[in-house]
Amino acid sequence: MLSPILDEIIVENKNINLIKIDVEVEPKLAEKYNVTSLPTVIIFKDGKIIANLSGSKPKSEYLKVLN
Numbered sequence: 001m002l003s004p005i006l007d008e009i010i011v012e013n014k015n016i017n018l019i020k021i022d023v024e025v026e027p028k029l030a031e032k033y034n035v036t037s038l039p040t041v042i043i044f045k046d047g048k049i050i051a052n053l054s055g056s057k058p059k060s061e062y063l064k065v066l067n
Contacts, residue, residue, distance in 0.1 A: 002039045002056045009062055016066065 003020075010018045023030035023038065033042055036054075043051040043065055051065040 002041075005056075005059045005062065006041070009059065009066070013066070 006018055010016055021029055023035055033040075033049075033052075035042075039054075039056055041051075041053045041057075041062065042049055043053070043062075053061065053065070
């Protein structure tokens with residue numbers, strides 16, 4: 001499961017914000033960010049997308065992008 005991995009990263013890195021979006025509730029937001037598969041993790045820095053990861057990845061993949 002992806003959620004426990006992301007929750008663990010958030011606990012370990014207090015400077016990161018996590019926002020979960022339900023694409024069925026927010027279809028326009030999914031369209032805006034071109035979400036075509038689930039799960040999708042979009043990582044922003046200073047308001048700009050720095051990574052767009054589709055599918056569940058190991059924790060190390062997310063940390064690689066964040067560091």
